[in-house]
Amino acid sequence: MSNAWAWWVILLIVFNLGLTFFLFLWAPWARVPVLPDGTTGHSWAHGAIREGLHRLPGWWLFLSFVMFIGAFGYFVLYPGFGNFAGTLGWTSSQEHAQAAQANAVRLAPAMARLAKLEVAAVAADPQGRQLGARLFIDNCAACHGREGRGNMRLGAPNLTDGDWLYGDADEAMASSIRDGRNGVMPAWESLGEQTVNQLTAYVLSLSGQIRETDDALAGKTVFAGTCSACHGPEGKGNPLLGAPNLTDDIWLHGGSREAIRQTIRDGRQGHMPAWSGRLNAQEIHLLAGYVHHLAHPDPDEADNVARR
Ligand code: HEC
Ligand code: HEC
Structure with a gap:
């Protein structure tokens, strides 16, 4: 991957993960003006439906945060963050070579015979x-x-x-x-x-x-x-x-x-x-x-x- 593409990918990742992280920090404390009747004041279908406001459920926030940490950890361990190879040093060609090697070892007695x-x-x-x-x-x-x-x-x-x-x-x-x-x-x-x-x-x-x-x-x-x-x-x-x-x-x-x-x-x-x-x-x-x-x-x- 050329340097320009690598930096573009890094920029996209930093922007996306950063925005998500910001939302985690900001959303729980954000105050949205609510009317005394508990609605936002927006009405739909000529007033038949009024728009309410509910906070995101805790389990949803928790799962999202787990996924956020997962994504973060992935970019540390595996290749993906621009040209950074990841701390595990994993590559698909290496994995393929290992599988081919294991296969060759498995078949070696038959091939020799x-x-x-x-x-x-x-x-x-x-x-x-x-x-x-x-x-x-x-x-x-x-x-x-x-x-x-x-x-x-x-x-x-x-x-x-x-x-x-x-x-x-x-x-x-x-x-x-x-x-x-x-x-x-x-x-x-x-x-x-x-x-x-x-x-x-x-x-x-x-x-x-x-x-x-x-x-x-x-x-x-x-x-x-x-x-x-x-x-x-x-x-x-x-x-x-x-x-x-x-x-x-x-x-x-x-x-x-x-x-x-x-x-x-x-x-x-x-x-x-x-x-x-x-x-x-x-x-x-x-x-x-x-x-x-x-x-x-x-x-x-x-x-x-x-x-x-
Ligand atoms: C790109 C197409 C192509 C592929 C792939 C290919 N062949 Fe061929 N093969 C041919 C052609 C065309 C001929 C005829 C050559 C000629 O006209 O002299 C031929 C001829 C042969 C012949 C000689 C047949 C005769 O009548 O003497 C054998 C045996 C053979 N191929 C086996 C194989 C095997 C085994 C493989 C796989 C490892 C293979 N071929 C892959 C196109 C191919
Ligand atoms: C230099 C050698 C050579 C000469 C001379 C030659 N041929 Fe061939 N001919 C071949 C070879 C080799 C093939 C097979 C081509 C292939 O492998 O695809 C062939 C293929 C053919 C085929 C196709 C056979 C098939 O099974 O589809 C015909 C028909 C044929 N030749 C007729 C002729 C005739 C008629 C002449 C004279 C005018 C001639 N050849 C001269 C080498 C020769």
């Missing part, structure tokens, strides 16, 4: 899955969805379908999480609209959505020269580049003619952030286990938080 297991064994472990599910919901669900089914608008893949951009090895999964991924599909607008349409037809035919038309056959020739370097000669993809398999009818950016045309014409970029700076190695291991579990669900398992 799970860190020694293979990814597939973490996936099979109820506690591993439970901790993984929490981490997944906190960090991954925003893009991949609560249930890990992906989000086409963000190009975030479905993690439950067993189809992997970067291969199905547990190490590939862990590496995606640890180091992040950038999938770059270049834009091919420069090839011209007709060629883009032919390529679209060929991609549709690869996944069996249409038969091999003349357009698709023309597209096939261009594909062999332009696209196969990344997507492979048969369009089955390349896990080293994260180039998707185009023959399996599973789509990262949509499988309609229009979506495919747009992918080819304008290109696509998928950005998976790296988590190594934000999560520790044990947490990343748990997440790899949880993603493994998402892709190999155990049908008679009910204790999975995220899939409920």
Whole structure:
């Protein structure tokens, strides 16, 4: 807080507490002129109601004074009075750090046990899955969805379908999480609209959505020269580049003619952030286990938080 704001806050507090204190001192002895009939002389509703005068009840004054002392004590003990830190030295970030620390200590034995297991064994472990599910919901669900089914608008893949951009090895999964991924599909607008349409037809035919038309056959020739370097000669993809398999009818950016045309014409970029700076190695291991579990669900398992 800048000095000017600090002084402004101090001024407000001093004014408010000071005014309240003054009222406590002044009000009990203040004399308000009262007529012999006990009213103030004000009348309301054309004289039907006359205004009386009652002192504040003692319990009310007492409670107010307790609250006044409470407010005063608060500003002495806790931060709030401008830049004054309070005599207890309490801060919210410190309290959070302490709670996080206590939590880490509480979970340490479980984390140590799970860190020694293979990814597939973490996936099979109820506690591993439970901790993984929490981490997944906190960090991954925003893009991949609560249930890990992906989000086409963000190009975030479905993690439950067993189809992997970067291969199905547990190490590939862990590496995606640890180091992040950038999938770059270049834009091919420069090839011209007709060629883009032919390529679209060929991609549709690869996944069996249409038969091999003349357009698709023309597209096939261009594909062999332009696209196969990344997507492979048969369009089955390349896990080293994260180039998707185009023959399996599973789509990262949509499988309609229009979506495919747009992918080819304008290109696509998928950005998976790296988590190594934000999560520790044990947490990343748990997440790899949880993603493994998402892709190999155990049908008679009910204790999975995220899939409920
Ligand atoms: C430099 C490598 C590279 C080349 C060359 C390339 N692609 Fe891609 N393509 C990718 C990558 C990587 C992705 C995934 C993008 C992502 O991760 O979001 C992709 C995605 C796609 C998709 C979307 C698939 C889906 O599941 O939604 C289509 C369709 C596609 N490419 C078709 C083509 C065609 C047709 C060509 C040739 C004109 C081509 N690509 C050339 C790398 C390439
Ligand atoms: C900002 C959105 C975003 C967040 C948050 C995010 N991801 Fe991703 N993730 C992506 C995108 C986009 C891709 C695809 C990258 C590409 O196109 O190459 C991806 C890819 C992946 C892959 C590789 C999938 C494959 O088919 O090979 C895994 C595994 C994965 N994410 C797991 C996670 C986990 C676990 C978390 C949480 C720690 C997470 N992601 C958080 C967007 C996100």
